[in-house]
Amino acid sequence: MPRVSVWYIRAALVHLVSGAFLGAFYLTFKAVGWPGFALSHLPVHQEQMLVGWLVQLVMGVALWILPRPAGWEPRRSAPALWSVFVLLNAGVLVAALGGDPALPASLAWIGRAAEALAVVLFALHAWNRQQPYRARSRRVIV
Amino acid sequence: MPRLTRWFLRAAMVNLGLAFVLGLLTVLPPLADEAAAWRPAYIHLIALGWATQMIFGVAYWMFPRRGPVDAQRAPRAGWLCFGALNLGLLARVASEPLLAMRPTPAAQGLAVVAAVLQLTAVLAFTWIAWPRVLAR
Numbered sequence: 197m198p199r200v201s202v203w204y205i206r207a208a209l210v211h212l213v214s215g216a217f218l219g220a221f222y223l224t225f226k227a228v229g230w231p232g233f234a235l236s237h238l239p240v241h242q243e244q245m246l247v248g249w250l251v252q253l254v255m256g257v258a259l260w261i262l263p264r265p266a267g268w269e270p271r272r273s274a275p276a277l278w279s280v281f282v283l284l285n286a287g288v289l290v291a292a293l294g295g296d297p298a299l300p301a302s303l304a305w306i307g308r309a310a311e312a313l314a315v316v317l318f319a320l321h322a323w324n325r326q327q328p329y330r331a332r333s334r335r336v337i338v
Numbered sequence: 339m340p341r342l343t344r345w346f347l348r349a350a351m352v353n354l355g356l357a358f359v360l361g362l363l364t365v366l367p368p369l370a371d372e373a374a375a376w377r378p379a380y381i382h383l384i385a386l387g388w389a390t391q392m393i394f395g396v397a398y399w400m401f402p403r404r405g406p407v408d409a410q411r412a413p414r415a416g417w418l419c420f421g422a423l424n425l426g427l428l429a430r431v432a433s434e435p436l437l438a439m440r441p442t443p444a445a446q447g448l449a450v451v452a453a454v455l456q457l458t459a460v461l462a463f464t465w466i467a468w469p470r471v472l473a474r
C-alpha cells in the first residue's frame with residue numbers, strides 16, 4: 197500500500213472514531229438530555245462521517261488499488277495527492293466549525309471550497325487510472 | 339472471502355433493502371405524517387448499515403495482513419464489530435423515532451444501548467484495521 201494511501205486511510209479511521217463518539221453522545225443527548233454534548237457538534241459529526249470517513253477512505257483505497265498506467269511516475273503525483281490530503285482534512289474541520297452558530301458562517305463556505313478543490317485535484321489524478329484490460333497507454337494528468 | 343466478510347456484505351444488503359422500504363413507507367400514510375421522526379433511522383440504515391458495513395466487510399477481507407497476529411485477533415474483534423453494529427442499528431431504528439414521537443423510558447434506555455453498541459463496533463473495527471494499514 198503506498199504511503200499516501202496509509203495516511204488517507206488512517207485519517208479516515210480517525211474521523212470515523214471521532215465522528216462515532218460525537219454521534220453516540222448526540223443520541224444519548226437526545227435520549228436522556230445528557231449535558232456533555234452541545235447541539236453545535238452535530239455538523240461536526242455529519243461532516244466527519246460523510247467526507248472525513250466515507251469520501252476519504254474511498255480515495256485512499258482508490259489510490260492504492262486503481263491501475264497504474266505505463267510510464268506513470270509516482271513522484272510527479274505526490275505533491276498533488278498530499279495537497280488533496282491537506283485540503284480535504286482542513287476542509288472537513290473548517291466546514292464543520294462553520295456549523296457552530298457562535299463562529300463566523302464564512303467558515304462553512306471556506307471549508308466546502310477546500311473540500312471541492314481537493315475533489316477536483318483527486319479526480320484529475322484518478323481520471324486516467326481507469327482502464328480496460330490491456331490498455332496501458334494513457335497518461336495520468338497530475 | 340472470509341466468512342465474516344460474507345456476513346458483513348449480506349447484512350449490508352439487508353440494511354439497504356430495509357432502508358428503501360422505510361424510505362417508501364415514510365412517504366405513504368400513516369408514517370408520512372411522522373416522516374421527520376424516521377429520517378435519522380433511514381439515514382443511518384444507509385450510511386452505517388449499508389455503506390460503512392460494506393466497507394468494514396471488504397476491508398476485513400482485503401487489507402494486508404501482517405501474519406499470525408492479525409489472523410489471531412481479527413476474528414473475535416470482527417464478530418464483536420459485526421454483532422454490535424447490527425444490534426446497535428436495530429436498537430436505534432426501534433428507539434430513535436419513538437424519542438421524537440412518544441418518548442418512553444424504554445425507548446430512552448434502548449437509544450443509549452444503541453449508542454454504546456455502535457461506538458463499540460467502530461472501536462472494534464479500528465482496532466482490527468489500524469495495524470493492517472501499512473506502507474509497503
